[in-house]
Amino acid sequence: MKRLFPFSMLILFIAILIGCQQAVEPPPVIPVEDFFKKPDKDYFKISPDGSYLSFMGPYKEKMNVFVQKVGQEEVRRLTNETERSLYNYWWANNNTILFTKDVGGDENMQLFSVNVETGEEKVVFAREGVRVEILNILKEKPDEILITSNERDPRVFDPYRFNLASGELTMLAENPGDIMEWDTDHEGKLRLA
Numbered sequence: 001m002k003r004l005f006p007f008s009m010l011i012l013f014i015a016i017l018i019g020c021q022q023a024v025e026p027p028p029v030i031p032v033e034d035f036f037k038k039p040d041k042d043y044f045k046i047s048p049d050g051s052y053l054s055f056m057g058p059y060k061e062k063m064n065v066f067v068q069k070v071g072q073e074e075v076r077r078l079t080n081e082t083e084r085s086l087y088n089y090w091w092a093n094n095n096t097i098l099f100t101k102d103v104g105g106d107e108n109m110q111l112f113s114v115n116v117e118t119g120e121e122k123v124v125f126a127r128e129g130v131r132v133e134i135l136n137i138l139k140e141k142p143d144e145i146l147i148t149s150n151e152r153d154p155r156v157f158d159p160y161r162f163n164l165a166s167g168e169l170t171m172l173a174e175n176p177g178d179i180m181e182w183d184t185d186h187e188g189k190l191r192l193a
Contacts, residue, residue, distance in 0.1 A: 040057060040058070041055045041056070041057050041066075042055060042056050042063070043056040043089070045089075045090075045091060046091075047094055047116075048091055048093060048139065051069060051094070052067045052069055052070065052116060053070060054066065054067045054068075054091070054097065056086065056089065059077055060082045062081050062083070062084060063081075063085035063086055064077055064078070064080065064081050064085075065077070065078045065089050065097055065099060065114070067097075067116055078114045078119055079114060079121070084101060086100070086101050087099075087101055087102065088100055088134070090134055091137070092137060092142070093142040094116075095116045096113050096116065096164075097114050098112070098113050098145070099111075099112055099114065100112070100132070100134070107131065108128075108129060108130055109131050109132055110123070110125065110132065111123075111124040111126065112124055124164065125149075125162065130149055130150060132147050133148050133149075133157070134147055135148050135159055135182055135184065136184045140186070143163055143166075144161060144163055146159060146161055146162070147160050148182060153175070156177055156179065157175060157179075158171055158173065158174055159171070159172040159173055159182045161188060172190055173190055181193070
């Protein structure tokens with residue numbers, strides 16, 4: 001004859017289960033500001049020769065470029081922007097960083113350079129009402145970069161080869177009006193549009 005599980009044992013088992021359950025704490029509330037605050041360090045990059053680590057970080061609440069020599073503790077701020085954060089930056093060669101910034105608040109980015117050793121800043125490409133963006137850094141040609149600019153037509157961006165030493169600007173293609181992005185190979189030849 002099978003022995004049935006006594007009803008009193010079932011009640012005891014349920015009471016034990018209920019007693020063993022702990023109150024679950026709700027997760028902590030994360031302030032919405034934490035999702036939008038600027039990071040302490042962001043956009044990490046390494047110099048072409050591997051001797052520097054660079055990143056963007058806040059200075060007077062605006063994002064600027066900092067460098068740190070590999071193996072050393074000292075961090076140096078290279079840019080001193082206090083009105084608007086820098087938009088982006090790139091290593092042009094072992095001792096030059098290029099960066100874009102909005103000078104007049106019109107979202108027309110202009111291109112500047114800063115020497116890593118001396119901290120000297122220079123205007124590279126700045127024209128009123130024109131937006132410029134880096135398309136490609138040509139590692140095999142340290143004096144040349146590829147940019148896109150809306151100088152010809154404010155509605156579209158054309159790709160150019162830009163000589164950093166001479167300032168010579170050579171159009172690579174004319175945007176017919178429906179190209180949103182350009183892509184090149186390592187030699188600077190247009191491959192995709």
